[in-house]
Amino acid sequence: MISYLSGELLRKDEKYIILNVKGVGYKVFLSVQNMRSLDNLKKVELFCYTNTKKDIWEIYGFFSVEALVLFETLIKIAGIGPRAALEVSSLGSLAEIERAIQEDDRVVIDKLFTLGQKKAQAIIFEFSRKIKKHSKEDEIVIKSLRKLGFEKLEIKETLSQLPPLAAEDKIREVLKLLGKRTK
Numbered sequence: 001m002i003s004y005l006s007g008e009l010l011r012k013d014e015k016y017i018i019l020n021v022k023g024v025g026y027k028v029f030l031s032v033q034n035m036r037s038l039d040n041l042k043k044v045e046l047f048c049y050t051n052t053k054k055d056i057w058e059i060y061g062f063f064s065v066e067a068l069v070l071f072e073t074l075i076k077i078a079g080i081g082p083r084a085a086l087e088v089s090s091l092g093s094l095a096e097i098e099r100a101i102q103e104d105d106r107v108v109i110d111k112l113f114t115l116g117q118k119k120a121q122a123i124i125f126e127f128s129r130k131i132k133k134h135s136k137e138d139e140i141v142i143k144s145l146r147k148l149g150f151e152k153l154e155i156k157e158t159l160s161q162l163p164p165l166a167a168e169d170k171i172r173e174v175l176k177l178l179g180k181r182t183k
Helices: 032-036 065-074 082-089 094-102 106-115 117-147 152-160 167-182
Strands: 004-012 016-021 024-029 043-051 058-062
Touching (some): 094 106, 094 117, 106 117, 117 152
Parallel strands (some): 024 058
């Protein structure tokens, strides 16, 4: 699997680029937003997802690991293919999309509906389920860390900075971050 590419931008089309990596040209699909940001770039670094689910292999590229994680989360949702997930991944990070859905951010939600009503509803439904699950896990983390003497507000602030993790990993990461603040 190809998970990272770095090379010279050879060609830019409407939905993809050709990236020269040491003499080998890779066709990499990018979101519309990422395509726009390539105007003045000659060297490009991308985190990649290689789609091998069809007869044709396709590579999807992202400027950050966070966008790649969001993409991988989205393609696991029934009815959401790589092209739709690619466009949603350009709307923000996983945490930003979850926050937008939780807070009913009409700008982001309206952008989701440009994919079509069924796809948008599937994304909103799955993310809402995930948010409820994270909320329960966060409550466990908060209770555990409160027993260790940390303030609820500082725990919540630190949790908001973390990517989606299991409860035990969240506790470990929060302790690391809060430990650095007290030094």
